[in-house]
Amino acid sequence: MAKKILVVEDVSFLQNAIKMVLEDAGYEVLTASDGLKGLNAATTKKPDLILLDIMMPKMDGMTMLKKLRQHPNGKRVPVIILTNLSSEEKLIEANKEGVTDYFIKSDWEIEELPELVENKLG
Amino acid sequence: MDSGLKETNNRFKHIPAMDSGEFQAFLNNSDDIIIATDPDGTIKFANLKARRMLGYLAYELEDKKIINIVKDDHGSYAEEVVAKARRGQIVKDIKLILVGKQGQKIMVEGSLTPLFEHRECTSLWAKFTTVTPDASTDKEIKKLRQKRFELEALKSLSDRLTNIFDLREAIKTINNYLSEVLEYSSAAYLIFSPEHDDGYVFINYLKDKVGKKYIEAVKKDISSHLTNERHKEIKQIMDKFTDIKPEIHGSRLDSGSRSVPRSQVIFPLKLGAATLGLIHISSSKPNRYLGGTNWLTDAMVVTFVLFVVRLQMVLRAQRSRTETLVRSLSDGIIMFNDQLNITLMNEQGQEFTGLDPNLASLRDFFALFPKANLESKTTKMLVSGKTVHVDNVHLRSRHYEIFFTPVKDNQGKVVNGAIVLHDITRLKEIDQMKTDFVYIASHQLRTPLTGIKWFIKLLEKEIIKNGQVTTREKECLEQITLSNNIVIKLVNDLLNVSRIETGHKFKIEKTSFDFSVLMKEILKDNVVGMEENNITVKVKCQPAKLRLRADRTKVRQVIHNLITNGVKYSLSGGTVLVNAKADKKQVIISVKDSGIGIPKNQQQDIFSKFFRADNASAKGLPGSGLGLYMAKAVVEAHGGKMSFKSILNKGTIFTFTLPR
Numbered sequence: 001m002a003k004k005i006l007v008v009e010d011v012s013f014l015q016n017a018i019k020m021v022l023e024d025a026g027y028e029v030l031t032a033s034d035g036l037k038g039l040n041a042a043t044t045k046k047p048d049l050i051l052l053d054i055m056m057p058k059m060d061g062m063t064m065l066k067k068l069r070q071h072p073n074g075k076r077v078p079v080i081i082l083t084n085l086s087s088e089e090k091l092i093e094a095n096k097e098g099v100t101d102y103f104i105k106s107d108w109e110i111e112e113l114p115e116l117v118e119n120k121l122g
Numbered sequence: 123m124d125s126g127l128k129e130t131n132n133r134f135k136h137i138p139a140m141d142s143g144e145f146q147a148f149l150n151n152s153d154d155i156i157i158a159t160d161p162d163g164t165i166k167f168a169n170l171k172a173r174r175m176l177g178y179l180a181y182e183l184e185d186k187k188i189i190n191i192v193k194d195d196h197g198s199y200a201e202e203v204v205a206k207a208r209r210g211q212i213v214k215d216i217k218l219i220l221v222g223k224q225g226q227k228i229m230v231e232g233s234l235t236p237l238f239e240h241r242e243c244t245s246l247w248a249k250f251t252t253v254t255p256d257a258s259t260d261k262e263i264k265k266l267r268q269k270r271f272e273l274e275a276l277k278s279l280s281d282r283l284t285n286i287f288d289l290r291e292a293i294k295t296i297n298n299y300l301s302e303v304l305e306y307s308s309a310a311y312l313i314f315s316p317e318h319d320d321g322y323v324f325i326n327y328l329k330d331k332v333g334k335k336y337i338e339a340v341k342k343d344i345s346s347h348l349t350n351e352r353h354k355e356i357k358q359i360m361d362k363f364t365d366i367k368p369e370i371h372g373s374r375l376d377s378g379s380r381s382v383p384r385s386q387v388i389f390p391l392k393l394g395a396a397t398l399g400l401i402h403i404s405s406s407k408p409n410r411y412l413g414g415t416n417w418l419t420d421a422m423v424v425t426f427v428l429f430v431v432r433l434q435m436v437l438r439a440q441r442s443r444t445e446t447l448v449r450s451l452s453d454g455i456i457m458f459n460d461q462l463n464i465t466l467m468n469e470q471g472q473e474f475t476g477l478d479p480n481l482a483s484l485r486d487f488f489a490l491f492p493k494a495n496l497e498s499k500t501t502k503m504l505v506s507g508k509t510v511h512v513d514n515v516h517l518r519s520r521h522y523e524i525f526f527t528p529v530k531d532n533q534g535k536v537v538n539g540a541i542v543l544h545d546i547t548r549l550k551e552i553d554q555m556k557t558d559f560v561y562i563a564s565h566q567l568r569t570p571l572t573g574i575k576w577f578i579k580l581l582e583k584e585i586i587k588n589g590q591v592t593t594r595e596k597e598c599l600e601q602i603t604l605s606n607n608i609v610i611k612l613v614n615d616l617l618n619v620s621r622i623e624t625g626h627k628f629k630i631e632k633t634s635f636d637f638s639v640l641m642k643e644i645l646k647d648n649v650v651g652m653e654e655n656n657i658t659v660k661v662k663c664q665p666a667k668l669r670l671r672a673d674r675t676k677v678r679q680v681i682h683n684l685i686t687n688g689v690k691y692s693l694s695g696g697t698v699l700v701n702a703k704a705d706k707k708q709v710i711i712s713v714k715d716s717g718i719g720i721p722k723n724q725q726q727d728i729f730s731k732f733f734r735a736d737n738a739s740a741k742g743l744p745g746s747g748l749g750l751y752m753a754k755a756v757v758e759a760h761g762g763k764m765s766f767k768s769i770l771n772k773g774t775i776f777t778f779t780l781p782r
Contacts, residue, residue: 011569
């Protein structure tokens with residue numbers, strides 16, 4: 001059975017690109033465009049891995065993550081942060097909340113994503 | 123016996139008296155010069171006086187013409203007179219100069235009378251008396267000439283002063299005038315004037331070479347003249363008079379001279395009851411001014427007084443115009459004198475500084491900006507005589523640019539200073555807005571650029587998936603990728619620059635890391651152009667295990683940047699050398715290339731934002747001109763220094779230090 005990946009990202013075309021590349025790699029992709037919807041999907045759909053953007057309206061990524069970790073369904077799921085921030089401040093903060101890894105959107109290539117996802121799923 | 127008389131006898135024999143010896147005696151005894159000629163002026167008879175005065179014997183005069191015995195330039199006049207007489211006119215008031223045998227000149231005046239017989243002119247009789255210049259008339263003439271000369275000099279002085287608006291120039295003019303009417307060794311001018319900062323002008327003009335002793339004596343004389351002065355301001359000045367040094371004009375002080383004034387006269391400059399000052403004239407020779415003052419010097423003094431009053435009025439008007447102008451300016455102005463006392467502060471100045479000009483000193487002003495070290499800037503300005511500029515100081519939540527300007531007198535000497543406070547808060551705000559805008563804009567641009575970058579890759583994959591990618595398609599995609607990468611880099615650079623400028627998010631986060639590991643990472647990054655141009659990058663590190671404590675990401679960027687430049691601007695087959703060494707205080711890292719180098723005249727701009735040297739742009743390779751600006755900012759934020767050496771077409775070496 002294909003692994004379920006939840007992509008929480010507010011910028012639609014970035015969301016599309018990620019969906020495209022992950023589906024090509026054989027994953028099932030769920031999407032949410034803000035933190036609230038993302039939290040909902042994460043706790044109800046139980047994805048195998050979550051790709052989480054930080055800067056989002058309604059509820060940002062860090063807040064969603066905190067809430068997720070408090071939820072019984074969200075304690076263990078691997079979370080990869082999607083960020084544009086090249087400074088590591090927020091990443092260090094995120095680490096404390098149990099971030100599995102991070103992916104810098106502006107610096108890294110899209111084709112590196114499936115490999116990263118596979119690594120973290122294992 | 124005169125042969126001439128015989129003839130006369132024959133001529134005038136109709137007049138019985140003429141025949142007699144008594145008549146002859148009468149003519150010869152006469153004290154006048156009597157000469158008889160025929161109608162055309164040929165001399166027929168000259169009496170004893172005539173012959174004696176002219177020094178001729180009778181026969182020598184015979185047949186000479188009147189014109190032969192008169193001065194050359196009187197010749198035509200004599201002819202005229204003879205012609206008139208011949209026509210029947212008795213010519214009176216003749217003034218002539220006769221010339222004797224030895225060339226002696228005899229001034230004569232007299233008359234020429236014709237004698238007629240039967241309406242025909244038979245002879246002309248000249249009767250002359252000698253003229254001696256009247257001694258007393260001469261004196262009168264001389265006196266009148268002198269008076270006229272003096273009046274003309276006075277008028278010329280007065281005319282000249284009308285066009286002069288400078289006290290020193292006026293004094294010069296008066297000195298010239300005095301030289302023509304008086305004999306003097308020194309002329310000292312003491313003029314009280316509130317318009318002048320010290321309240322007076324004291325100038326001692328030396329016509330002759332005199333020494334200290336002389337001018338001290340002049341001062342003493344002036345001082346005793348003014349001891350009774352009641353006016354408060356003048357009294358204040360006179361109290362310090364012994365300390366006051368005059369401006370010396372004219373001759374220099376002769377240190378060897380021991381002469382003292384032997385005659386002196388003072389011309390007080392008064393307007394009604396008010397004392398404007400005085401002029402002290404003295405001479406090293408005695409008894410020069412015994413006559414005291416006369417109408418002439420009095421007239422000169424009055425002229426000068428009127429000039430000074432006029433000048434004061436003009437200066438006052440000018441000053442109040444200037445003051446009005448200064449007060450109304452939107453910049454803060456503080457003026458100070460050579461005692462460093464504040465002489466003027468306009469409203470804006472007061473508002474900016476919060477100082478009260480009546481109470482505050484310049485020191486108080488300097489104390490408002492402790493870090494700016496304004497005292498040394500003021501000194502620099504006063505010493506060099508040039509404007510000094512301070513870029514940006516901060517006071518009470520506003521930003522200022524400060525200018526220190528000298529105020530010079532006619533001779534170019536710095537007498538005062540002015541400080542101008544120019545409010546640049548608005549400019550700084552706008553500058554900040556610009557930076558913020560760049561920050562926000564570049565931040566926002568990243569997202570869509572990421573989108574483009576990703577979709578190019580996905581498109582590429584799709585095309586390849588369908589098999590048969592044409593060369594054209596491949597090339598298009600490559601070019602899009604290339605362009606996009608350039609834009610991404612530029613946006614990243616702009617973002618970094620705006621971070622540096624605002625200090626916003628530009629913080630150095632130090633961690634400890636290994637240099638060689640960092641270098642390995644950097645080199646893995648596939649520096650643009652390394653392969654294509656066959657450039658090798660070599661790394662040398664001493665000690666081999668070199669650890670640094672710095673902001674890893676930022677330092678990585680700096681080194682990456684320098685290597686990129688080294689590769690970009692190198693000639694094919696070249697080498698880029700990275701060298702790192704450490705001492706107790708710091709780590710020194712250098713990146714050397716054998717590339718195109720930086721032209722000497724562009725070297726000073728190399729670290730400027732957006733600057734690219736001409737030879738770099740000419741190479742056609744992309745570059746934002748921000749790399750070195752950022753690199754320098756990062757290094758300096760660490761407390762280090764960045765420098766370079768470059769030779770055109772030989773290569774460049776960039777070196778930077780990071781304190782440990």
